Amino acid sequence: MPRKSSSRARGVIGRxxxxxxxxxxxxxxxxxxxxxxxxxxxxxxxxxxxxxPPAHAGSGPTAPAVIENGASVSAAAEALEHLxVSAAAESAPVEVEPPLEASSSxxxxxxxxxxxxxxxxxxxxxxFGGEEVELTEEEARANDQMQEDEIFALEAIxxxxxxxxxxxxxxxxxxxxxHIEIPDGIDALARLNYGAGSLKYGAVQDVDGSDNLVYKxxxxxxxPILLTCIMPSSYPSHQPPLFTISVEWMDKMMxxxxxxxxxxxxxxxxxxxxxxxxxxxxxxxxxSHLGFVNEIVLSSNSVCDHDCGDKRALSHNAAPDVLIPRMxxxxxxxxxxxxxxxxxxxxxxxxxLPGIDFIKLPCHHFFCLKCxxxxxxxxxxxxxxxxxxxxxTKCGCVVPPNILKRLLVDDEFERWEGLLLQRTLESMSDxxxxxxxxxxxxxxxxxEGVCSSCLFSFCTLCRDRRHVGEKCMSPEDKLLILExxxxxxx
Amino acid sequence: xxxPSKRREMDLMKLMMSDxxxxxxxxxxxxxxxxxxxxxxxxxxxGVWRIRVELPDAYPYKSPSIGFINKIYHPNVDEMSGSxxxxxxxxxxxxxxxxxxxxEVFLPQLLLYPNPSDPLNGEAAALMMRDRxxxxxxVKEYCEKYAKPEDAGVTPEEKSSDEEPSEDEDDSGDEAIxxxxxx
Numbered sequence: 108m109p110r111k112s113s114s115r116a117r118g119v120i121g122r123x124x125x126x127x128x129x130x131x132x133x134x135x136x137x138x139x140x141x142x143x144x145x146x147x148x149x150x151x152x153x154x155x156x157x158x159x160p161p162a163h164a165g166s167g168p169t170a171p172a173v174i175e176n177g178a179s180v181s182a183a184a185e186a187l188e189h190l191x192v193s194a195a196a197e198s199a200p201v202e203v204e205p206p207l208e209a210s211s212s213x214x215x216x217x218x219x220x221x222x223x224x225x226x227x228x229x230x231x232x233x234x235f236g237g238e239e240v241e242l243t244e245e246e247a248r249a250n251d252q253m254q255e256d257e258i259f260a261l262e263a264i265x266x267x268x269x270x271x272x273x274x275x276x277x278x279x280x281x282x283x284x285x286h287i288e289i290p291d292g293i294d295a296l297a298r299l300n301y302g303a304g305s306l307k308y309g310a311v312q313d314v315d316g317s318d319n320l321v322y323k324x325x326x327x328x329x330x331p332i333l334l335t336c337i338m339p340s341s342y343p344s345h346q347p348p349l350f351t352i353s354v355e356w357m358d359k360m361m362x363x364x365x366x367x368x369x370x371x372x373x374x375x376x377x378x379x380x381x382x383x384x385x386x387x388x389x390x391x392x393x394x395s396h397l398g399f400v401n402e403i404v405l406s407s408n409s410v411c412d413h414d415c416g417d418k419r420a421l422s423h424n425a426a427p428d429v430l431i432p433r434m435x436x437x438x439x440x441x442x443x444x445x446x447x448x449x450x451x452x453x454x455x456x457x458x459x460l461p462g463i464d465f466i467k468l469p470c471h472h473f474f475c476l477k478c479x480x481x482x483x484x485x486x487x488x489x490x491x492x493x494x495x496x497x498x499x500t501k502c503g504c505v506v507p508p509n510i511l512k513r514l515l516v517d518d519e520f521e522r523w524e525g526l527l528l529q530r531t532l533e534s535m536s537d538x539x540x541x542x543x544x545x546x547x548x549x550x551x552x553x554x555e556g557v558c559s560s561c562l563f564s565f566c567t568l569c570r571d572r573r574h575v576g577e578k579c580m581s582p583e584d585k586l587l588i589l590e591x592x593x594x595x596x597x
Numbered sequence: 598x599x600x601p602s603k604r605r606e607m608d609l610m611k612l613m614m615s616d617x618x619x620x621x622x623x624x625x626x627x628x629x630x631x632x633x634x635x636x637x638x639x640x641x642x643x644g645v646w647r648i649r650v651e652l653p654d655a656y657p658y659k660s661p662s663i664g665f666i667n668k669i670y671h672p673n674v675d676e677m678s679g680s681x682x683x684x685x686x687x688x689x690x691x692x693x694x695x696x697x698x699x700x701e702v703f704l705p706q707l708l709l710y711p712n713p714s715d716p717l718n719g720e721a722a723a724l725m726m727r728d729r730x731x732x733x734x735x736v737k738e739y740c741e742k743y744a745k746p747e748d749a750g751v752t753p754e755e756k757s758s759d760e761e762p763s764e765d766e767d768d769s770g771d772e773a774i775x776x777x778x779x780x
Contacts, residue, residue: 455657455692456604482692485658498692 644744
């Protein structure tokens, strides 16, 4: 009996609880605890470079507002520094809509992750139906078996990166995070328009965009490409899987180009399984396909709405000031993960240990836990706390308190705090100690001090009661008294 | 202390590999002698000294102690005992420094730029501040009298791969004693 493939449902898929993707979801909310011991400030400090293109000579004499390049550089830099990486990370306009199931609206629902969005849109696309294919029982069974094998293989190959959803309406579906790693790193460039749009000098708008600033930064890990597929029962004999591709950092055009390529891959070998090949191609060749060989150019145009381009291409159109820190944060997290799992040499003791046994300082130098502990304990014991710096010979970065807290026991840490306070006060030349209660006070220009604790007003030279108008004792007298040991003095 | 011996071994090995003539005192890797030449383009040029290095227990967290066996005229070196002022070493010491650093960087720096604020040889410090040329003269005198290659005779532990063409010692060189100090 021919089985109709209309079980590829209209709306059937949408019912029932939506499966939560069990793969490690990339948290779109970048405010999360930094897993590693960096005492550094949160994402506000960017480590990229602001490149200013050479000022173009073409600005005509009638240019109305001559913007100083310097001022605009600092304005843009400022904008980047005050990054608001808050929960409203989704740059798409947030509409409060009732949680429709197979909703085909263009924007992300409130609180929806990229993964959920990708799945939802795919289901919407599936809901549009298409040509129905009549299958023989044999074909159907063969397809079913091949699909099962392919899913099995995907699970084995991608492990935690792939999520296999429950079969709905007889259709298999999955979602895979394809991580792209560039071992030597790659530069990413983002064009920043200043002002509401590009500047217009006279009537000529520079197509090259050279009035824009280019922000450049380097990453080794890119946010993953999300490929979501639904396998119809006519796959692979007659039809390819339905898919969506979602990439945080690419624009619609780029992703559409990728979609085209997937179509081509299917066309070249119709009837064969293609899901693994798609995943493989996306992971290894998508960058070069888009021309991102030596560097990646992040698109700055967010003009494309959801009607242009391929419907299967899901872009997020985040503005540079949201996207760039996200990408950098992702890169840092992945690099740190890689660090933790690899074996490294401690440059102090030369032992080889896994990354988890290391302490990483804010300056990115790292040493093994034992060495850092010995080092810090020794300096605290000896009192040379000013020397509690990064052991690297040229670095000089201070070991931050949170790391010390980890390395030292309570009373050692207290001792450190006390010593540091003492050293700091000593280094301040206008700090004197009250002759009566030893509290630290500030000295003013007339060599007078007032103790905030016991309210004693004293002369800092002779350390006696304040004597306005009267001459203080002469240096010789003071020396005499000191030698005899009469007065206490610092 | 985390595997102190591995670090010591490595450092000692590196020092020997950098063509320094090293003489061990015993197998303990605590103490040894090194032949050190005055840095070129300094007033100590041409002088050869036998240096005694002692690695404390807390090495590399604490700096090694350095002592000049034959005499040297320098504000930061005690004339009688030859010890180099420890504070001066400690100020710049870091656990990442190794023995090669001491001989390639630290000692040459010290000889080129004495630190008069912390003198072990007060007379030398004063002379340096007062009359630079007289100071330099005296340094050279001492080099002539006390820092000849014979005065710093060191028997090499390992044969260095390339012999130094300059005034090398009478002993050394050919009678290479091949032996590994560490098990």
